[in-house]
Amino acid sequence: MPHPSVAKAELHCHLEGAADPALVRRMGRKYGLDLSGLFAADGSYAWTDFTSFIKAYDGAAAVFRSFEDFSELAETYLAASAAEGVIYTEVFVSPDFARRAGISYADYLGGVSAGMDRAEANFGIVGRIIPLIERHHGPEAAVAAAQTAVANLLPRVCGFGMAGDERLFHPREFAPAFKIANEAGLPLTSHAGELCGPESVQDTIDSIPVKRIGHGVRSIEDPHLVRRLAEEGIVLECCPGSNIALGVFPDFASHPFVRLRDAGVKVTLNADDPPFFRTSMGREYAIARDAFGLGEDDLLAVTATAIEAAFCDEATKALLRSRAGLPRDFARD
Template identity: 70%
Template sequence: MPKVELHCHIEGAAPPDLVRRLARKHGVDVSRLFDEAGDYAWSDFSSFITAYDGAAAVFRTREDYAELAETYLTASAAEGVIYTEVFVSPDHARRTGIPYEDYIGGIVDGMRRAEAAHGIVGRLIPLIERHFGPRTAVEAAKTAVAHLIPEVVGFGMAGDERLHAVAEFAPAFMIAHEAGLPLTSHAGEVMGAESVRATLDALPVRRIGHGVRAIEDAALVRRLADEGVVLECCPGSNIALKVFDRFEDHPFKALKDAGVIVTLNSDDPPFFWTSMGREYRIAHDHLGQSEADLVAVTAAAIEAAFCDDATRARLRARLQGHEPAFPRG
């Protein structure tokens, strides 16, 4: 089944073996980054962010990032993924010391190699790291719009949703918006429905990263449906981070049944022991989605992608034959 991903953090897609190998190459101590089984060690959202930053710190060169992107897209293509948008971070590039043009250039190099070998298309969404604060966010936005290569298709915000009021980031988002970039922002993951509402009120976003806590407010759910705001849902991540206790408690189906446009995504796959293939299996086995439903989810993700019209047409063509009536708009 063709799959489309709209929500994945590129450093969060780094397999532990690749991180360990690059740590040895660059002399980075990652002894506390992994548990006894060799997986990433974290216990809650705060320690997850620490582990994420630790993994990101081993990527130091353009070729490091090319290898990361090629590795992730190749593995995704093997599971049927035809298109993926990955989040990239000007802040991580700055903190690691790699020039931003080499950072995104390496990722694009890897994406092109994966596309040539496997047909998967990759695009980039630079984002703000919320926990670094509003002032740093403005600098990240300026960096992003100064390097608008064709593969950069949007702008967003991730990081610790508990820190800073979302309205404080409006100046940074306006820089990207005025540059013509469509917008997304994480909200309604570790914080509740009010976080989603505040984001919709403060920022001209087309999509919300996660957004699943909107289910706590029926009026907000209606607003999402009425305004056509797309949710980048990540069920595996939500269960791993204990946003919900069980897959059966996840509101994916309830949101979809209420008319909200929902998509499936892996977020930070090796951190949460998942992949795009697993996310679709979760939706089928636990979230009440038939195979036809899942094809419709892919179709919705194609329409919600921030890519250009020509790329969207290519993706639609690749889905034809899996669904007789393709939704538009």
């Protein structure tokens, strides 16, 4: 693991995708659910490709059904992250998921926020929440999700985003939903450039005023796009462990994290759906050290970039800089 003095900050994690298998099994027993096929022999989640990953993700997510369940999920993930030196994390939640799970969005969101409250009080880690569109449900559902999000702006809600299958629909079709969120004061992010190539990123930044892109790593295939990302200061929420697990790149030697950084693109490290990809924030920083050759100052610069790109308020950023031991202008050097 990286030196414990390197504080870590995460901008890209799907809450249900962060559910530890042991917690999911316990919740399954609580509700008397049949979870056969969800786990491999070693106790990890069983999946082989993107389609089976989504099925496993949905199976694990389905065990969380109440305010208390989501509170425990959030607290458990943040506590585990804090043990690895994470001082800040933003998690994605979905109004569409709450509807499908049969829980009110207010209870869903309130549970997550309550869990974050306990994690911050007990472990010092600061948590924030980003509601998002599930792209594969289409533009009309996206507008409804945005309306739900802006009607429930708890203090820990800090942004708005989009995940889901980027092969479906054009980003411009989601502009009305993002407009609702943006006009409510929520900064924007969107997944792009993971399953699809650089045109997905290009179309997204042309259509939606995003400050960050989830993944975005396939931007490396278009030098003009790489220059644009650098010039416009659009931050990439990179998830190397996820990218290798899902076959976006064959190995870490092929991953463009360092090339993007060296081209002036702002890059961060994130765990995405950590137990599904056998990763964690500690492992992501270890990958950057061992596979990408980043030293302690390089890793601290990644954390500084994440803090500057975080969707939280300036007072929280100042606290995080202090806790990370960053000089005020570190990320701007």
